[in-house]
Amino acid sequence: MSVVEANPVVRKTALNAVHRQMGAKMVEFNGWDMPVEYPASIGCGIVAEHMAVRTGVGIFDVSHMGDIRLAGREALAAVQHISMNDASRLAIGQAQYSALLYPQGTFVDDVIVHRLGEDEYLLVINAGTREKDFNWVRDNVRHNTRPFDCKVEHLSDDFTQIAIQGPKGVDLLQKLTDANLSTVKFYWVTRGTVCGLKNILMGRTGYTAEDGFEIYIPADEATSARVWRQVLEAGKEFGVVPCGLGARNTLRLEGCLSLYGHEISDTINVWEAGLDRFCKMEKADFIGRAALEGAKAVGVKKTLVGLEMVDRGIARDGYKVLDDGGREIGYVTSGSPAPFLKKNIALAYVPPGQAAVGTAVKVEIRGQRVKAQVVPTPFYKRPKKA
Amino acid sequence: MSYPSDRKYTKEHEWITADGTIGITHHAQDSLGDIVFVELPKVGAEITAGKTFGTVESVKAVSDLYAPVSGTVTATNEALATAPEQVNKDAHGAWMVKINLKNPAELNALLSAADYEKFVSEEAGH
Numbered sequence: 234m235s236v237v238e239a240n241p242v243v244r245k246t247a248l249n250a251v252h253r254q255m256g257a258k259m260v261e262f263n264g265w266d267m268p269v270e271y272p273a274s275i276g277c278g279i280v281a282e283h284m285a286v287r288t289g290v291g292i293f294d295v296s297h298m299g300d301i302r303l304a305g306r307e308a309l310a311a312v313q314h315i316s317m318n319d320a321s322r323l324a325i326g327q328a329q330y331s332a333l334l335y336p337q338g339t340f341v342d343d344v345i346v347h348r349l350g351e352d353e354y355l356l357v358i359n360a361g362t363r364e365k366d367f368n369w370v371r372d373n374v375r376h377n378t379r380p381f382d383c384k385v386e387h388l389s390d391d392f393t394q395i396a397i398q399g400p401k402g403v404d405l406l407q408k409l410t411d412a413n414l415s416t417v418k419f420y421w422v423t424r425g426t427v428c429g430l431k432n433i434l435m436g437r438t439g440y441t442a443e444d445g446f447e448i449y450i451p452a453d454e455a456t457s458a459r460v461w462r463q464v465l466e467a468g469k470e471f472g473v474v475p476c477g478l479g480a481r482n483t484l485r486l487e488g489c490l491s492l493y494g495h496e497i498s499d500t501i502n503v504w505e506a507g508l509d510r511f512c513k514m515e516k517a518d519f520i521g522r523a524a525l526e527g528a529k530a531v532g533v534k535k536t537l538v539g540l541e542m543v544d545r546g547i548a549r550d551g552y553k554v555l556d557d558g559g560r561e562i563g564y565v566t567s568g569s570p571a572p573f574l575k576k577n578i579a580l581a582y583v584p585p586g587q588a589a590v591g592t593a594v595k596v597e598i599r600g601q602r603v604k605a606q607v608v609p610t611p612f613y614k615r616p617k618k619a
Numbered sequence: 620m621s622y623p624s625d626r627k628y629t630k631e632h633e634w635i636t637a638d639g640t641i642g643i644t645h646h647a648q649d650s651l652g653d654i655v656f657v658e659l660p661k662v663g664a665e666i667t668a669g670k671t672f673g674t675v676e677s678v679k680a681v682s683d684l685y686a687p688v689s690g691t692v693t694a695t696n697e698a699l700a701t702a703p704e705q706v707n708k709d710a711h712g713a714w715m716v717k718i719n720l721k722n723p724a725e726l727n728a729l730l731s732a733a734d735y736e737k738f739v740s741e742e743a744g745h
Contacts, residue, residue, distance in 0.1 A: 258650075258652070269679065270652055273649075273707070278652055278653050279652055279653050279677075279678040279679065280653040280678060479652070479678060479679050483678060545656070545700075546656075547655070547656055547676055547681075549681065569678060569679075570655045570656070570676075570678055572653075572678065599674070599681075
């Protein structure tokens, strides 16, 4: 029996049939039937897809991501209350990385907050936490000391979200839109006609540690399939390839971007995760702030570090991290070969005393203690354009 | 894909020749995706039919290698340490270990090329 049969609620994006037609290997991810990689016969596979994004362009169906819209007179106050970054700094058309926190200062989810209008914000959230996030946002907007004057809408099923990622991503999308993308800075959005569809939201955002755009088009199957094919066609001159969740994971890991359930979760706080720079303690009160103040005074017991394997072996999620003497000190949150860096890397939680760059540790791999060391993060940083 | 008829196959997707050369099948490498690491036993190690004798790792996942039959390892393909992608390129040529068969009759219990091909197509149909 297959996973799909065992779980009748597994969901499909509007591009599901297209992925299958292209021969993608499908897996269940957070309740979604998603492509993990496309076949070698069309020049794909995780490594090829990863390299395309680092050196050219790749496209991803990320329609499983969720979208929550907050609009109304007190939309900013509501966003400020429920998220840790300072949304008052956003100009219209600007976006920021942020997170929704529990009162304990741990993560409901990480989000990208887009300011779309004077009193209009769009939160882009993770697939596995869609319902939890929406309920949490709605409840906290309603049940503040007094409800915020702000409408909360769950738009997740309205959009097919396609990520066009890589140094050539901007050139590819520019062929398909009348919007002048050269004026759109990283973490800003614009609107324009895309593949004949009017008023399409395009954000210069992504989850690959590379330049690129994410576009939000109507979620009907015919439109989604047409745009997907047009993007692939327009990208031929740049060597575009379709990319699955496998490459998405290795790309984000090289860039040290957190994944919910791995580096961040409801038991890990902001300081432990090292996301201090996105948490603005100086802004007005927000959910989780008081606990974070306390946690800061106490100090963290574990901290997220980057590891590079010194000896042969690949650290995987959940593997134990040992000190040089063999005592267990932490665990790997994400580990994989890094296709572009050609090293075996991992993110891991260890005590702050063993977090300094250069610290020698070991990772327990199927009973063997394999040498690794703490290295600077991010593992990969995209080159600045001249 | 046609599978060479000069060898036998397992339902765990290994192949073995009559002289005891063992590898993984084309289907196995295709399911795994980009292979980045192969961990093999040392020369002299005893391997036991149906038990794991090594691992093969793709970017995404770790998979065990199961011994098709019992025997003693006489050689390992050291080229795979630096070029594991050979398994993707030519699964039926990129052997992993050679063994001295403990009991050659064990080979009779394994799948023929035609049976393996049928097994794989049935598996894909589910």
